[in-house]
């Protein structure tokens with residue numbers, strides 16, 4: 001029997017509910033090594049990039065944006081290293097980013113020489129403010145920029161037939177672009193690429209800066225999903241950033257609105273407030289009974305490697321992974337969790353209060369769940385003493401001893417471990 005199931009609000013379970021859910025995982029694209037990397041105080045060197053690449057492969061990503069090869073020699077060298085040393089598994093496709101500029105596109109194809117398979121990701125900004133202020137181009141000029149780039153991709157791909165090519169186009173600043181213009185430019189690029197069912201093109205809709213509530217982003221995605229001329233031959237991708245703190249919601253609603261693919265980073269690294277967090281998205285699916293196709297069964301190892309590669313700490317309250325997310329200090333929570341675990345043994349469905357996921361599914365242990373501080377009640381300390389010292393206290397003794405524990409912690413202001421509790425108990429009751 002399934003361990004997790006979709007959430008259904010109790011009062012509404014007698015109706016068809018909810019109106020929409022995500023029923024399958026998206027195609028995942030990790031841009032840790034590109035968008036994530038470009039946002040680091042110190043971008044990764046080749047060694048750190050390699051370590052992260054191997055981790056991404058191990059987790060199960062099949063599409064990985066590995067570099068912006070025309071932007072830095074390190075990125076160019078990294079792509080060469082992957083290809084020259086045959087480090088890309090057969091079922092993994094690397095993706096590289098380039099601006100829609102001739103010299104940069106040529107350099108990008110040069111970096112990919114000899115690759116078995118690759119996605120070339122071309123972008124230019126399309127919003128009015130960029131057209132006016134940054135490029136000094138009108139709509140027609142902006143389309144011309146994109147279509148010239150698209151045509152050059154066709155030409156260079158034909159010159160390197162040893163590689164199986166796929167193309168991706170991003171109207172950067174999509175969320176601030178007039179929808180009819182976003183469609184017009186994407187259609188124009190697709191007219192040049194002529195995608196087919198066996199060789200779909202990727203249209204990627206970035207919330208380069210998150211500017212509105214997630215439902216507005218989803219409406220924009222849905223409009224493109226309904227109106228794109230080549231929709232059947234297109235993988236519709238989204239690329240949410242997190243400026244309003246809603247990247248996860250934006251990606252989830254975008255999938256319900258028609259997106260097939262999500263670009264993001266592990267633990268939400270990326271420009272400014274980050275790219276959407278792929279770990280949270282994947283595990284949100286998992287806890288609704290949908291396997292994300294990514295493996296986070298040793299999430300601590302993933303977290304430590306990512307912290308090392310990015311040289312950035314993960315917040316202790318980060319969903320699913322933070323050091324404190326499987327820890328309860330408050331007495332009522334501890335008591336409910338303890339009862340939940342006791343009942344869980346007979347239950348195929350995961351139903352432990354306050355814990356949306358079984359920590360064991362992430363390689364975390366029950367042991368780290370219960371901790372005792374001055375907010376805790378008798379339940380937590382009884383749990384720790386029973387678990388570590390086989391001490392089963394009758395209820396009256398629990399109440400009495402919890403007052404001793406409380407006084408000790410009120411005085412010290414510090415958390416108590418099972419060992420501290422045992423020492424205190426021994427002193428009070430065993431005259432040790």
Ligand code: KIV
Nearest residue numbers: 123170172173206208
């Ligand atoms: O956020 C963004 O718009 C990007 C594009 C280059 C896809 O990273």
Ligand code: ZN
Nearest residue numbers: 035206208239
């Ligand atoms: Zn981005």
